[in-house]
Every structure is written in structure tokens, then in C-alpha cells.
Amino acid sequence: MFLHSLWKEHKVFIKYFSAAIIGTSASWVYYQVNRTKYILENALDTSVLQTMDHYISKEETLDDDMIEIEPYLEYRETGVIQWILDSLKFAYARRLLSVAKDSDRYFRTKAVNNLASMYYLGNWHFALIANMIDPRTAVALARTPNVDRRLFLGPPYRYHNYNKDELINAMREFLIGVYEKSRHPCMGYFLSKVFVYEHDSGHIVDHDSSSLELSKFIQSEKEVLPLCLESLLHHCSVEKYSADIADLNGLPLLMEIYKRYSDDANVIVKLCQILSYMSFNRNLLEPFCKSGWIGVLSSWANHADIRISIPAARALANLDDDNAAQYPSNLYILHPLNRTKKCQDIDVIFVHGLLGGVFFTWRQRRKNQNTLGFIGKKTLNRKESLMPDTDLSPKDAQPSTKKTTKEFLENIQDKILTNGYEIVWNDIPSNSNENCPGPFTCPGKDFDFDNFPVDDGSYTYCWPKDWLGADCKNIRIIGINYDTSLSMWAPLCPLEKEKLTLNERSDMMAQKLIECEVGKRPIVWITHSMGGLIVKNIICKANKSSNPDLKNICSNTKGVVFYSTPHTGSKMANLSNAVSLVLWPSVEVQELKENSPQLKEMHEQFLKIAKEMPMCIITFVETKSTVVTAMKFNVLLVEPKSGNPGIGEYYEIPQDHLGICKPENRFSFLYQRVLYLLKEISKYENCQTGKK
Secondary structure (H helix, E strand, C coil), rough: CHHHHHHHHHHHHHHHHHHHHHHHHHHHHHHHHHHHHHHHHHHCCCHHHHCCCCCCCCCCCCCCCCCCHHHHHHHHHCCHHHHHHHHHHHHHHHHHHHCCCCCHHHHHHHHHHHCCCCCCCCCHHHHHHHHHCHHHHHHHHCCCCCCCCHHHCCCCCCCCCCCCCCCCCHHHHHHHHHHHCCHHHHHHHHHHHHHHCCCHHHCHHEEEEEEEHHHHHHHHHHHHHHHHHHHHHHHHHHHHCCCHHCCCCCHHCCCCCCCCHHCCCHHHHHHHHHHHHHHHHHHHHHHHHCCCHHHHHHHHHCCCCHHHHHHHHHHHHHHCCCCCCCCCCCCCEEEEECCCCCCEEEEEEEEEECCCCCCCCCCCCCCCCCCCCCCCCCCCCCCCCCEECCCCCCCCCCCCCCCCHHHHHHHHHHHHHHCEEEEECEECCCECCCCCCCCCCHHHHHHCCCCCCCCCCCCCCCCCHHHHHHHHCCEEEEECCCCCEEEECCCCCCCCCCCCHHHHHHHHHHHHHHCCCCCCCCEEEEEHHHHHHHHHHHHHHHHHHHCHHHHHHHCCCEEEEEEEECCCCEEEHHHCCCHHHHHHEEEHCCCCCCCCHHHHHHHHHHHHHHHHHHCEEEEEECCCECCCCCCEEEECCCCCHHHHHCCCCCCCCCCCCCCCCCCCEEEEEHHHHHHHHHHHHHHHHHHHHHCH
16 A cells, blocks of 8 residues: 555656666666677777788688687677677686586586587687697597587697608608617618618618618608608507607607698508507697697597597597596407497407408408309398398208208298298308307398398498497497417517417407406407417416406406317418428417317316306307418318317308408398397396396
8 A cells, every 4th residue: 555655646756767767777788788899899900801811812711720810800790799698608618627627527527528519609719718628628528429629729830831851851850869769670770771861871881872772762752751650650569669759749740741641541540550559658648639639539530441440549548537448559449439428338359360450350241242042032122021142051961960051941931931021141050059049030020120221332341340339339349459470481570579479469468458457347259260269368367367357357258259260270280391491480370280289278278167157159160261372272271170169159151261250241140149149148247237
């Protein structure tokens, strides 16, 4: 009542007073807006832009990593409100940067994920943030999927104005510094053969001008820089020399080479491998960041070429402080390549064989257009029943111990007719033992074609990375890479006096596996040829060891897959004394002799361990000969007798030694049986730990 009466008595006064307040407030806001606009418009002399036209042509553009001038004037169009909003966003980004340095890993990860998704800022805001990000946060961002590349520092411009001759001379001086610091004989030999000049007669021994002529040829063909990278790559492969490049400030020089050879895949592969070797030393994180390599590695980690993406992912994982596991030389992380919220329940470790490698042993097999089919030949598509083209004629079957494919087809005939159709995997075994449950088929009504594309033109150079990583996301996949040779005539680094024996190689690999925390979760080994022998030796040594970390590798092994492993040796290694004198077979070849006592003793120990522990053993053995020479000489490298371990599931596959570990596609039994094993082990382990 009081307010009502007051309103009636002073109605006119209240109206005028309210209007005056509103008008004054509006005038004050208008003044502040215009004053702020005036300050922004006159904060930079725009005549500078007109002057720059005399120095920069219309066709030229500023580097993407440089702070642009125009964004400072963009608020002339968008107004002060937009400026206030962007300022708030920038303040939020700075707050995230502060939280990203928190001692709690959970808050750090949360802040990094939010920062990686801040795509709505302007270029100049990104440039400021990039200069504010500390190296640790930069690596965390680089390992976050779909991160904006503008968050990373650009490279320095120390060598950008060098011509070809100046750049080569800078590389020469740098390599000389590397040699003087390390005294690595291989580096000294390289310098004496490649960088020889007419006035530098001290490098010419006994008036031999061959090195001088070679140097002229190399430099005239513009091949000296790739050769320098090859020499640096070999230098970095020796672990004690891995920090030399950063110590001598060589990272900016390598960045300049990358910028000039960004279209040369071979150069990029060498650069990526060099950085990958260096990354095991986490003290080099700051030099990596300052030289602009963190952003480049982040981009490379998503490269289509696995020779680039896999080493780049390893480098970032090694530099990541929040990642306890580190991957030294010979070990590559294949999945996950980025940070992930999913926990890895199983370690799946791939070990190749003699003359193999991570980058080519585990490729997809090219489709054979001339293979024969069974139950009629079908065209593989998404609308009709699928029957793969393969040769399934049983050879030398023993009904008492083996099941032929004919018997298998008779067992599933009723099922095929009843359910409409069954998808039969490619690479169906021609023979198997009584312990083989399969699965060999998949009901068509249950098959997910979207997740198993066929003949879509795609091809994988590493099926563990591309297929297993997609079909079984709760696993960590590691690829072991090691050098082997057939003959001791192969050139050796002076620091490597001789090739490693099976025992020495097993000890070295076991130690490196411990460094990346293998043994803390269930393990499944996937091996090809000699790789199976190395894995068996690691398991046997771990079982006897008193080192708890090493012993865990044995106790946590839940499965081993052998692709044509010669458990008792191979006839190909049985060389006569005369032939051995000429070929001088390597240590690896000598240890693979048929009926080798060492291999027999190791296999007996392995069988004893496999019977005592809950361990699933799956074996695939070749039945086709392999072309091993240019003379088209065919030989069965691993015979069924040597390839059969005498335990677990045993399958004879109609493939040669090289194709046995290369599934034709994701329909292949060679792949599906491995995938089924991992899912079985994952399900069992989750039940044991109470996970759903």
C-alpha cells in the first residue's frame, strides 16, 4: 500500500528520474564503446600495411606460423562485443594452460583435452598461446587426436636464407663436430669419402683420387644431404650417441632440410627415424619443442606411410612425461598411437623372423587372381553368399589325427542350407589336428560388412596396426624390430664386433620389453619364423629368472601364435663345410640347423612351461614352397614336422613362408583366429578382474 501511494503522489517525478538515469547510462555506454573503438583503430598505424606492399608482392603470403597483422584490425568490423568475447575465450585458454601444469594427472589431461578443442580462437590468439605452452604440455597436445596444429611453435629461421652450397657446408661442419665429439669410426669414414675437396689433400691417401671423384659426383647429383641423413641415422642408432645432434644444436639444421625436402618421402623417413632414436632421452624435450619438431611429429603421427607414422608416434610417446612406458630402439608402439581414455588390458607383441621387419613382415597379402574356389566360384560382394577363392585340396591327410576340409564342409552343410548362407574365411587350413575349434565361418546374418570391407581398394602395410587396433580397442600392440643377415660378409659397424646369438638377442629384447612395462598385464605373442624361437627363449629364460620384472613376462604370457616357426630347425641351414667357407653363414643361420640340440632343449623347456601354465598355443604352417632366389628355386623353408610344436592348435595353410603371416584381407582365417583369441583372453581376464 505504501509503494502504491508513493507512486501516485510522485508519479511524474519518478518517470523523469528513471528516464534521466537510463539516458545517462546509455550515453556513458555509447561513449565507452566509441572510445574503445577509437583506441583499437589507432593502436596500429595502418600505413605500415601500405608500405609493405612495396616489399611483398600480391602473390606472396606470410608464413602460416607468423603472427598476422590484419587480425589486430578485425574488430573494426565485428565490434567491441566480439572483442570482449574473444578476450574471455583467450583468458579461458590461459587458465587451461595453467591447469595443464597441475601436479594431478587427471586435471592435466582434462585441461589438455579442452585446450586441443579450442578451434574457435583467431590465428593471433593461437600464436600467443603457442609461445606460452610449456614443452610438457606441447607433447601432451601432440598426442591428442584432432589437435589444432596452430597450438605448436613454428621452426626457427636460422638457415632459411642459405643456398644449396651454404647448406651443404653447414651440414659438413656439423658432421665434423659430431665426429670430433663421438669419434664414431663410421662417421669418420663417411666424412673421408663424401666431403673431399681438391684443396683438402689430407683426405686423399696415397694420391688416390677416387674419393675426390666420388665427392664431385655426389654433389653434382644433389644427393649429399640424403647421404648425410643416412650417416646420422646410423650414428643415432648407437644409444650413447643419440643426444649428440641436440647437444651440437643440429635440430634447426634438420628442420631446414625437412622444409626443403618435404615432398621427398625417403628424406622424411630418415628424419623421422633420427628423431625417433633421439626421443628415448627425455632431456631433449625442450630442444625438440624450441626447434618446432613437436608440431611436425604430431602431423607425421597421422601420416599414411607407416615408415613415418609409427616412428613419429614412438617419438611422441617417449617424450611424454605422463607416459611411464618408453620404447627404446627395436621397439615400436603400433596401437594406440595417440592418448586414449581406454585402458589397455592386453599387450600384443609382434616378433618377425629372419630378414623381416615391422614395416614389411606384417603387410596385407596381395590378392591372387588365379586361385581356385570350392563349392563354385563366387563374386565377393555385400548382397550374395560369400565363398572365398582358395585351394582346399587335402594333401597327405592322416584321418587319425587330422580333419580335412572336406570333412569340415560336410559338418557345416546342413547349417549352410538352413541359415541361407555362411561366410567361410579365406586361407582355410587344408589340414589340422583334433584341437582346432575354429571358428572357420561366420553366419551371414551376423556379419558386419561395414566393419569388414572387401575389395574396397584399401590396402594395409601393417595389419596389426590397422586391423587389430580397430577390432580390439582394449589392447596395446608393440612391434619388435631387429636386424639380421644371412652371411657374415654383410658389412658391420666397428662398434658391433659380431652378430648376436639367440641367447644374447633374447636377453637384449627382454630388457627392452621391461623398459616399456611389458609384464604388468596379460601378454599374447604373435611370431613369424625365427621370431617364434626368440619368444620361446625369452619365456624360458624369464621362467628361470630371479628378477621379478622378467619373471612376470613368463607368468603373464597367455597365448603364443606361431606363423611357420622351425621349432627343430630348417634344412636350408644345413650347409656343407665347403659351402660354409664360401657363404660364411651368419650366427642366425648357423643356429637354425635342422635337429639343432640347442633348439631341441629349448623346445622341451617351453613345452613343460606351456603345460604347467594356462597358455593358448596356435600354430600355422606353410604347405607351399617359397621362391628364394632369382633362379626361381622353390623350397619348403619350414616343413610341417619342424613347424608342429606338438601342443595346442595346429593348422596347415596353403601359403608359402612369406605369405603365411600376411592375411589377404580381414576375412582371412589367418587373421580371424588371432582376433578371436584376443577377444577370448580379454573376456576371460575381465571376468577374473571383475570388469564388465
